[in-house]
Amino acid sequence: MSPEENPTFKSPAYEVIPVPIEKIHSNDYNPNHIATPEMILLYQSILNDGYTMPIVCYYLKDSDKYEIVDGFHRYTIMREHQDIYEREKGLLPVVVINKDISHRIASTIRHNRARGTHSIELMQKIVGELIECGKSDEWIMKNIGMDADELLRLKQISGLAALFANKTFSKSWVV
Structure with missing residues (x-):
């Protein structure tokens, strides 16, 4: 059921949870790439402002893991920068969406097209x-x-x- 068909729908942004980075992994359908200067800028942003946007994930119950729908580059910053990892205690802010694979792919593309290249x-x-x-x-x-x-x-x-x-x-x- 889509949010417009569900009168009790609540935006995921109101339910941010801290998730250990070890329980999060990327998806294999994200065509967005960020050039090195923008990754440096993203690192600076997270270093100076903290995580201001949660990572959007789908929860994989069978493996007790979270698959990224949006936020791969924010996730990468923590994975590659020990100072960020330590400051955040290895936890990433996550919101969970519960959608089938085709809708998760569509969500990834919508998020990316709003700001990136493919x-x-x-x-x-x-x-x-x-x-x-x-x-x-x-x-x-x-x-x-x-x-x-x-x-x-x-x-x-x-x-x-x-x-x-x-x-x-x-x-x-x-x-």
């Missing part, structure tokens, strides 16, 4: 995975903020015929 290759893979999950072009465009041309270009450059399966094409080329 790897074309990984975006192709993500589109392919969403199509394999049975998501329509309309669902993909709506949920990860793509327009029809961008989605078509990603499908075309991927070269995967399966991405075009079950589609109706115009006969406009017929004489």
Whole structure:
């Protein structure tokens, strides 16, 4: 059930929990990359201001781990900087969302597109995975903020015929 369909929905930001960094891991569907100067700036921000935004995660009950949906670079700062790790006592502020994999992928993309850049290759893979999950072009465009041309270009450059399966094409080329 989506938040708009749930009258008792409460934003995850109101339920931040401290989670040991050892219980958190990255996902394999994040196409966002930050250049070195921006990572240095992020480190400075966290060093001077602390963690001002929680890491968004999905809780994996079977393994008692948290998979990052958004916040990989904030997580990386703690992992790579002992001073931050010690100051924060190895704990990251986390909010948990409970969504299936296709909605977690869409959440990651929405968070990233609002502020970052994406790897074309990984975006192709993500589109392919969403199509394999049975998501329509309309669902993909709506949920990860793509327009029809961008989605078509990603499908075309991927070269995967399966991405075009079950589609109706115009006969406009017929004489």
